[in-house]
Amino acid sequence: MTSSASDRSEADYDGPALAIRAEALSKVYGRTTALHELSLEIPEGQFFGLLGPNGSGKTTAIHLLTTLIRPTSGQARVAGYDILRKGVAVRGEIGLVFQEPALDPNLSVEETLEFAGALRSLPKQLCRQRSDELLELFEIGHKRAERVAILSGGMKRALDLARSVLHRPRILFLDEPTLGLDLPNRRKIWDYIGRLRRERGTTVLLSTHYLEEAEDCDRVSFLANGKMIGSGRPYELVAGLGNQIVELEGENLDRALALLSPRLGPCLRAGERALFRLPDEPLDVEGFLGEAVDGLRSVRKRRSTLSDVFLWATHPDLGEDILR
Ligand SMILES: Nc1ncnc2c1ncn2[C@@H]1O[C@H](COP(=O)(O)OP(=O)(O)OP(=O)(O)O)[C@@H](O)[C@H]1O
Ligand SMILES: [Mg+2]
Numbered sequence: 001m002t003s004s005a006s007d008r009s010e011a012d013y014d015g016p017a018l019a020i021r022a023e024a025l026s027k028v029y030g031r032t033t034a035l036h037e038l039s040l041e042i043p044e045g046q047f048f049g050l051l052g053p054n055g056s057g058k059t060t061a062i063h064l065l066t067t068l069i070r071p072t073s074g075q076a077r078v079a080g081y082d083i084l085r086k087g088v089a090v091r092g093e094i095g096l097v098f099q100e101p102a103l104d105p106n107l108s109v110e111e112t113l114e115f116a117g118a119l120r121s122l123p124k125q126l127c128r129q130r131s132d133e134l135l136e137l138f139e140i141g142h143k144r145a146e147r148v149a150i151l152s153g154g155m156k157r158a159l160d161l162a163r164s165v166l167h168r169p170r171i172l173f174l175d176e177p178t179l180g181l182d183l184p185n186r187r188k189i190w191d192y193i194g195r196l197r198r199e200r201g202t203t204v205l206l207s208t209h210y211l212e213e214a215e216d217c218d219r220v221s222f223l224a225n226g227k228m229i230g231s232g233r234p235y236e237l238v239a240g241l242g243n244q245i246v247e248l249e250g251e252n253l254d255r256a257l258a259l260l261s262p263r264l265g266p267c268l269r270a271g272e273r274a275l276f277r278l279p280d281e282p283l284d285v286e287g288f289l290g291e292a293v294d295g296l297r298s299v300r301k302r303r304s305t306l307s308d309v310f311l312w313a314t315h316p317d318l319g320e321d322i323l324r
Helices: 058-065 087-093 109-119 124-137 153-165 183-200 234-241 254-264 285-295 306-313 319-323
Strands: 018-029 032-043 047-051 073-078 094-097 171-175 203-207 219-224 227-232 244-249 268-270 273-278 298-303
Touching (some): 018 058, 032 203, 047 058, 058 073, 058 203, 094 153, 109 124, 124 153, 171 183, 183 203, 219 306, 227 234, 254 285
Antiparallel strands (some): 219 227, 244 298
């Protein structure tokens, strides 16, 4: 499905500057509020990351913005079109990679792309040319005549991505696109998405659990229990947390924690591991701990990452402090 500028009436189109604008978008299922009043402004060309733990509402947000489900309340525009009144126009401008690859196992690789092209009214010749390019790029050209059912997980992901960009969408939604992929396959996908952004200015909205992938985002937002709890540029969020973390490991951490907490504030604890944010002034942690070090297996300082921000921000007791 394609649409041209002439399809956009004045009332329905509010200019190209924002690729996505959501205002208080909510989705309620019975007693579950899957998404609560999400507001977003994503400029064209931005690489935006939606981050949050399992069940925090990422997929719900993506499904609302891609018109697969209808909001309980609130509104949004995608590519300038109202998601409720201009769903067909929205779908013409976007590509979507689902969290669960949604391919027909009985079609061949080639047929999958032909079918996707036909749905988008892409001329056959153009569809074949783009399909060839994408299959070569993702190194699955030799599988073109095979049934989707026999592809490996990584190949299915690559085909899913190829299918979602065949019509050259202005906005690409990626719901955990590299879930379960090994490093070379993740790289291949990210290299391609980088190229789309550079060469075509494609806007990308990503949800992911691999936080190192989100460090390349221009901007990220964290969701927890359906609510947005904070947003920012990844490097600013990391700086806000404190640029260094100290990690303690050991069977008996209590003594060390009792000494460090008054100096460094609350720690994040998981079993035999505890993390503290380190202040910018230098602290010789081992020296400070003195004999309490004996109970520990290791004391390690390292640079903070977006994963640390995520861990702190989504912690029920410590989160508030981080993102406000
Ligand atoms: N169709 C539905 N009916 C009822 N509840 C739903 C439905 N879809 C989602 N939910 C609930 O909404 C909440 C948010 O789910 P969602 O799939 O958006 O989370 P997510 O952040 O994508 O999680 P994950 O990281 O596990 O993919 C969850 O509590 C989920 O159970
Ligand atoms: Mg999800």
